[in-house]
Amino acid sequence: MDCLFCKIVAKEIPAEIVYENDAVLAFRDIQPVAPTHILVIPKKHIATANAIDASDRSLMGEMFLAAKEVARLEGLSERGHRLVMNVGEGGGQSVFHIHLHVIGGRDVSWPPG
Numbered sequence: 001m002d003c004l005f006c007k008i009v010a011k012e013i014p015a016e017i018v019y020e021n022d023a024v025l026a027f028r029d030i031q032p033v034a035p036t037h038i039l040v041i042p043k044k045h046i047a048t049a050n051a052i053d054a055s056d057r058s059l060m061g062e063m064f065l066a067a068k069e070v071a072r073l074e075g076l077s078e079r080g081h082r083l084v085m086n087v088g089e090g091g092g093q094s095v096f097h098i099h100l101h102v103i104g105g106r107d108v109s110w111p112p113g
């Protein structure tokens with residue numbers, strides 16, 4: 001499958017991995033929008049949040065637990081940070097392998113752009 005993030009999971013493309021377990025991988029975004037910008041992805045290929053089904057229930061939980069651990073490792077937990085998931089082209093998604101952005105280390109505003 002020609003998926004960039006599947007290639008990162010397979011270690012065919014390098015990435016700065018900050019956290020990994022059997023189910024998920026977290027690595028630094030190549031174009032960070034904040035001092036800390038990490039992507040949390042499932043190792044299983046799922047294109048978007050619109051493609052999950054009931055069998056992915058626990059895997060989605062793994063993503064949030066990994067995002068929490070990444071925030072702890074990066075020292076973001078106390079101050080707070082932002083978790084973002086862009087869904088589909090209209091939602092700003094550019095890589096079609098579901099991922100959570102962990103963004104922190106600077107002030108953020110709302111609503112997002």
Ligand code: AMP
Pocket residue numbers: 004013015028029030031032039085086092093094095096
């Ligand atoms: P999204 O626009 O929500 O699909 O987010 C995709 C993210 O993947 C963007 O923030 C990109 O900067 C990031 N990205 C693209 N290619 C790579 C790569 N090879 N390694 C790390 N991050 C990447």
